[in-house]
Amino acid sequence: MPPDTTEYSVDHRLSDAERNIHRVWDNGLDPVLTIEPGDVVRFECRDATDRQLDVESTDEDVHDLSFDPVHPLTGPVAIEGAQPGDVLEVELLDLQHKGWGYNAFFPGDMELGLLPEDFEDPGLYVWDLEGDVGHFVNGIEIPLDPFPGVIGVAPAEDGEHDTLPPRRVGGNMDVKHLTAGSTLYLPVEVEGALFSTGDCHAAQGDGEVCVTGVEAPMFVTARFDVRSDMDVDQPQFETAGPFTPTGHDEPMYGTTGIAPDLMEATKLAVRHMIEHLHEERGLTRAEAYILASAIVDLKINEVVDAPNWTVSAYVPESVFPE
């Protein structure tokens, strides 16, 4: 049963003030809030770069950006009774952006994103977000389906852990289907679970190929429960999508990547998509890379026809003006 996203009351609010922000996973951090199972918390989350970018930013600001404050997370929240071996159930009730967001990719020598070797210079696009719609160049509009890029609990291993990689306990999973109405199941490794979230995206394609979704400061509202009747090895979830921008089958253009390595097949599929968007849709290659990260989905078509695998990138035609 999906959570009822219309009938709930918020029990606790956490602002994005510095006292509620941390930037590493560490089970030694004191919880900023302790709640009972069943409680609803509204988290205010900063953007991934921790306010280094704003609506007036340019490519130059991306060049000068520091990765030290990435990612600012709101939390940790301790859930009473959660013990190692339990599962933390997180019902996502609401996500609310603040009217703006951005996609960025970084200088090639930083080796971030899927294709750093193809893009020497950084790029930035600042999005005006209006309700459920994000406006891109050339009249392109994408639907907004916000979700938290980072959502997880503290690992059992002591010490500070980088927030960039996702882990068994969740974190930077970037699962675009963790939208309002979804339920996430996280393996608990420490007492109280120590939940945090942040790095919200107003939209993202499966793959997040340029290394950013539509990054946006946001409010995340979630209800928590402790499940001692479940056992998950890595995060699992229930979702109703979106699986396409319109919510139903619609025309898409697909580019394949066929290669004997899944990563290489993925790179080829995305390169072919960037070429397609450049040639057929009149985007610069930088714009195409950003649009691919924001709306193009990667699917593994087959991973069994040895020695070559097929990965494809899908762009929905509905995002382009008629």
Place this chain on the structure above:
Amino acid sequence: MPPDTTEYSVDHRLSDAERNIHRVWDNGLDPVLTIEPGDVVRFECRDATDRQLDVESTDEDVHDLSFDPVHPLTGPVAIEGAQPGDVLEVELLDLQHKGWGYNAFFPGDMELGLLPEDFEDPGLYVWDLEGDVGHFVNGIEIPLDPFPGVIGVAPAEDGEHDTLPPRRVGGNMDVKHLTAGSTLYLPVEVEGALFSTGDCHAAQGDGEVCVTGVEAPMFVTARFDVRSDMDVDQPQFETAGPFTPTGHDEPMYGTTGIAPDLMEATKLAVRHMIEHLHEERGLTRAEAYILASAIVDLKINEVVDAPNWTVSAYVPESVFPE
């Protein structure tokens, strides 16, 4: 513009008689038919194992199966005027199964499929296919959205080439979205293109994890055109899905695989899905592997949060009885 799948007339028919079947890609094969651009051809295609399995087959028959005749393809068809460097446009107009199909996986020591190390013994499920529905165990029903697993043209490189791997010129791509109403663009490498198809699937999940879709003998009807105004490095396509079984957003259960290697992440996601289907849906692990291959979709959620990537497996709840 998607092809009009309702108004066309078939110009040529190719039966699945031995004279129209070949089992390797080879640009030295004589075409069994030569057509003009714009012509419509109806291909009768054998199942992937070339009639070694039928509706009475059991696991034992899978054990004894020979891979020598895999895959029997119908063709090749030469398209007048197609030259190396052109693109062959293939409009898929109709796919018609013959009322039955099967999923099989093979003994683990054959190293086929995504998880041969997890399944020592082979498995088989013979499907009754009724119109648009396939019937599985426990009241599970999946929608049928037939497509050709193998569809391609002859490579420029002389000699015989195995039909198992897909290549730049297509072949065993197993793109489940190449349904009726889709258009495929294939790079032409030899004069006349030399098109063949076969290995049809009545359904398949993205990934085809157990190494078979719902394998079924089928008729494939397609219109051909030669595009000298296009240039594709690897196959590209237009499709309207299906992106979900019902054609619109619907509840799914997702299992993540989080690992520093895309293949390992993929294996973990599928292992977690098999465990879920076993524990929560009462399937044997063999049945779960087969159902995953038939209906579970693999998505690359992120491939940029170094050093760990997220791949997820999605099973639609609509296939289970209420």
